[in-house]
Amino acid sequence: MPYKTFKVQHEVEAVDIQTMAGMSISDYKEYLSGGLIFVDHHDVLRSQPAGYPLAVTKAQFKALISYLKGLESRVGSE
Numbered sequence: 001m002p003y004k005t006f007k008v009q010h011e012v013e014a015v016d017i018q019t020m021a022g023m024s025i026s027d028y029k030e031y032l033s034g035g036l037i038f039v040d041h042h043d044v045l046r047s048q049p050a051g052y053p054l055a056v057t058k059a060q061f062k063a064l065i066s067y068l069k070g071l072e073s074r075v076g077s078e
Contacts, residue, residue, distance in 0.1 A: 012049040 015023075015031060023031065027052050045064075047056040055061040 008050075008052075010050050014049050 015035070020028070020031075034048075036048050037045060037054065039045055044053050045061060046053055055064050
């Protein structure tokens with residue numbers, strides 16, 4: 001593995017599947033921006049519940065978007 005990892009234990013607050021399934025799109029968008037992901041003061045995209053970084057550069061951000069688009073056909077239904 002060419003990169004270092006570390007383990008941290010956090011108490012995480014998140015929405016459960018049933019609650020998320022019942023969210024309107026506007027509620028889900030609010031959850032995305034207020035409870036799921038955020039950009040910190042160092043311009044790092046982070047997971048809100050756990051605080052870990054998701055992308056540190058624009059190239060990583062674009063790779064993350066590409067990866068998520070590749071998962072689209074496997075996630076839920078319309």
